[in-house]
Amino acid sequence: MSARFKASNQVAVVGYAHSAVQRHAKRTLGTLAAEVARDAIADAALEPRQVDGFVTAALFPTSGDHAVEDGVSMVSANWLAEHLGASPRYVAGFQGIGQISGSVSLAVNAIASGAADYVVLHRALHNPAGRYHHNAMSEAKGRQQWTAPQGFFGPLAMIGLPYNEYLQRYGAEREAMTHVVVEARKNGARIPWSYWYERPLTAEEYLAAPMINDPVCRFDADIPVDGVAAFVLTSAERARDLPHKPVHIAGYASSPPIRPRLPLHWTLDDIMSGGTETARRLWEASGVGPSEVDLPQVYDGFSPFVWFWLEVLGLCPVGEAHRFIADGGIDSDDPAALPAMSGGGALGNGRMHGIPQMLECYLQLSGRAGERQRQNATVGLACHSSPHYGGAVVYTNEPW
Numbered sequence: 001m002s003a004r005f006k007a008s009n010q011v012a013v014v015g016y017a018h019s020a021v022q023r024h025a026k027r028t029l030g031t032l033a034a035e036v037a038r039d040a041i042a043d044a045a046l047e048p049r050q051v052d053g054f055v056t057a058a059l060f061p062t063s064g065d066h067a068v069e070d071g072v073s074m075v076s077a078n079w080l081a082e083h084l085g086a087s088p089r090y091v092a093g094f095q096g097i098g099q100i101s102g103s104v105s106l107a108v109n110a111i112a113s114g115a116a117d118y119v120v121l122h123r124a125l126h127n128p129a130g131r132y133h134h135n136a137m138s139e140a141k142g143r144q145q146w147t148a149p150q151g152f153f154g155p156l157a158m159i160g161l162p163y164n165e166y167l168q169r170y171g172a173e174r175e176a177m178t179h180v181v182v183e184a185r186k187n188g189a190r191i192p193w194s195y196w197y198e199r200p201l202t203a204e205e206y207l208a209a210p211m212i213n214d215p216v217c218r219f220d221a222d223i224p225v226d227g228v229a230a231f232v233l234t235s236a237e238r239a240r241d242l243p244h245k246p247v248h249i250a251g252y253a254s255s256p257p258i259r260p261r262l263p264l265h266w267t268l269d270d271i272m273s274g275g276t277e278t279a280r281r282l283w284e285a286s287g288v289g290p291s292e293v294d295l296p297q298v299y300d301g302f303s304p305f306v307w308f309w310l311e312v313l314g315l316c317p318v319g320e321a322h323r324f325i326a327d328g329g330i331d332s333d334d335p336a337a338l339p340a341m342s343g344g345g346a347l348g349n350g351r352m353h354g355i356p357q358m359l360e361c362y363l364q365l366s367g368r369a370g371e372r373q374r375q376n377a378t379v380g381l382a383c384h385s386s387p388h389y390g391g392a393v394v395y396t397n398e399p400w
Contacts, residue, residue: 003281003284003285004251004284004285004286004287005250005251005252005285005286005287006112007108007109007112008249008250008251008285008286008287009236009248009249009250009396010108010111010112010235010236010248011107011108011111011112011233011234011235011236011248011249012233012234012235012236012239012246012247012248012249013231013232013233013246013247013249013362013366013395014044014232014233014234014239014242014244014246015040015041015042015043015044015045015046015231015232015242015244016040016043016229016230016231016232016359016362016363017036017037017038017039017040017043017229017230018036018193018227018228018229018230018355018359019032019035019036019193019227019228019229020193020227021193021194021195021225021226021227021349021350021352022195022225022226022227023127023195023223023224023225023226024127024129024226025226025227028071028072029071029072029073029074029075029124029126029226029228030070030071030072030075030079030080030083030124032124032226032227032228033075033079033080033122033124033228033230034080034083034084036122036228036229036230037080037084037120037122037230038084039230040120040122040230040231040232041120041232043232043244044118044232044234044242044243044244045242045243046118046232046242048084048085048086049086050117050118051084051086051088051118051119051120051232052086052087052088052089052090052116052117052118052119053088053089053090053091053107053110053111053115053116053117053118053119053120054077054078054080054081054086054088054090054091054092054119054120054122055077055090055091055092055093055094055103055106055107055110055119055120055121056075056076056077056080056093056094056103056121056122056123056124057093057094057095057099057100057102057103057123058070058074058075058076058077058093058124059074059095059099060073060074060126061125061351061353062128062224065136066128066130067128071083072126073126073128074124074126075122075124075228076093077091077092077093077122078091078093080120080122088116089115089116090110090115090116090119092106092110094106096254097254097255097257097385097389097390097391098254098255098354098384098385098389098390098391098392099123099353099354099384099385100123100353100354100355100357100358100382100384100391100393101252101253101254101354101382101383101384101390101391101392101393102254102391103121103123104121104249104252104358104393105252105254105391106121107119107121107233108233108249108252111233111234111235112235117234117235117238118232118233118234118238119232119233119234120230120231120232121230121231121232121233122228122229122230122231123228123229123230123352123353123355124227124228125225125226125227125228125350125351125352125353126226127224127225127226127351143262143263144263146262147262147263147264147265148263152262152264153264154264155221155264155302156212156213156216156221157213157264158264158265158266159216159266159302159304159305160213160214160215160216161265161266161267162266162267162268162271162304162308163215163216163302163304164214164215165267165268166268166304166307166308166322167215169268169319170319170320170322172322173322174215175207176322176323176325176326177206177215177220177303177304177322178203178206178207179325179326180300180303180306180307180325180341180347181201181206181219181220181303181347182200182201182202182203182206183325183330183331183332183341184300184303184341184344184345184346184347184348185199185200185201185344185347185348186200186201186332186348187332187341187342187343187344187345187348188344188345188347188348188349189344189348190344190371190372191343191344191348191349191372193227193349194344194348194349194350195223195225195227195349195350196344196348196349196350201219205219206219216302219303219347220302220303220304221301221302221303222300222301222302222345222346222347222349222350222351222352223350223351224350224351225350225351225352227349227350227352227355229352229355229359231358231359231362233249236248244366244368245365245366245367245368245397246366246397247361247362247365247366247380247395247396247397248395248396248397248398249393249394249395250286250287250288250379250394250395250396251282251284251285251286251287251288251393251394252282252285252286252391252392252393252394253278253279253281253282253285253391253392254278254281254390254391255274255275255277255278255385255386255387255388255389255390255391256274256277256278256388258270258274258388258389266386266388266389270388271308271386271387271388272308272311272312272318272387272388273388274387274388274389275308275309275311275312275313275386275387275388276312276387278312278387278388278390278391278392279312279313279314279387279392282381282392282394285394286394288379288394288396289314290313290314290315292379293313293315293379293380293381293394294338294376294377294378294379294380295339295342295360295361295364295365295374295377295378295379295380295381296310296313296315296338296339296340296380296381296383297340297341297342297343297345297356297357297358297360297361297380297381297382297383298310298313298340298341298345298357298383299345299346299354299357299383299384299385299386299390300341300345300346300347301346301351301353301385303347305385305386305387306321306325306330306340306341306345307321307322307325308321308386308387309383309387310324310325310330310340312387313381313383313392315338315340316329335375339374342360342364342372342374343356343357343359343360343361343363344356344360345357353384353385354382354383354384354385354390357382357383357384358382358393360380360382361380361381361382361393361395362395364377364380365377365378365380365395365396365397366397367397377397378396378397378398379394379395379396380394380395380396381393381394381395382395
């Protein structure tokens with residue numbers, strides 16, 4: 001039995017909008033989301049009354065003692081539909097592994113099945129006031145009693161462990177990560193809505209940054225922000241009548257369930273074995289292989305994810321990503337290189353989850369990237385989260 005996705009290339013992205021990415025926006029997240037959604041609908045030459053589907057992943061990505069309030073710190077699909085005055089036939093929120101790729105799957109399945117004709121997919125990110133990971137915990141219970149009191153708490157400790165494993169196993173130097181972060185910031189500095197617009201980073205600045213959780217420094221993590229992006233999706237048939245070149249979804253894949261371990265205990269072997277399975281599912285579902293992808297956009301919420309994704313996707317040999325990148329392998333200014341961070345990613349835009357990756361695929365494949373437009377890009381790949389705890393989507397500008 002073939003694993004090729006039966007709805008492959010039957011659904012397309014036909015419009016988008018993006019807010020400015022700010023440390024703290026002056027307006028509420030809900031206000032921004034409603035404005036951006038209206039702009040995305042207009043970009044697709046539609047009206048709100050025509051939109052009959054809304055999807056999102058409304059996860060509030062912070063830990064600690066912060067209030068979760070719809071329309072303020074997160075924006076659900078229900079909230080957005082209500083405040084646009086819509087009367088949709090399909091409303092859903094993704095709760096599984098891979099927030100952005102999961103949202104894409106909801107939208108694609110709704111359109112392919114006939115549950116909706118036009119779907120708005122949005123993601124709204126909020127940066128709460130105060131310390132981002134403020135924690136009011138006075139005692140550690142359950143499994144956390146074996147980790148939190150020893151200082152193993154929060155995502156920086158989580159990623160520091162496999163990052164150290166990689167350095168030791170493959171003889172990599174922490175200085176090699178300079179090429180990843182500088183590349184992300186170079187590209188983000190070219191994008192007007194980016195938090196880092198016109199603010200590239202030098203290698204010297206990266207190496208001088210404070211260490212947070214060795215070997216993770218300040219610039220190895222994306223900066224928390226307020227920002228919203230929205231996309232409009234419809235069937236490939238309807239897309240032909242709309243003004244912009246459609247970008248089709250060839251297939252998607254989510255990671256398999258992770259192994260049960262202590263809280264935040266992500267080992268390098270788990271990441272790579274789970275990621276290899278994610279990639280296998282992706283190639284089978286989409287009907288393409290790594291050699292056919294000319295616009296890979298790997299996730300970089302933490303800089304080591306870039307090494308991990310490149311290797312599990314087969315874009316460079318295992319254990320060689322640090323050398324591959326240092327040798328210019330992902331330099332977006334080199335036409336012969338793989339532009340794996342040409343959209344700036346999370347490190348170059350701010351903590352927008354997998355939105356920069358999805359957006360870069362749409363802009364480049366639809367020919368709407370302006371001065372950044374790459375020639376002859378036909379197949380894009382957008383990743384989200386860790387290879388073993390996320391997902392990926394393959395996009396193409398020509399139905400296969």
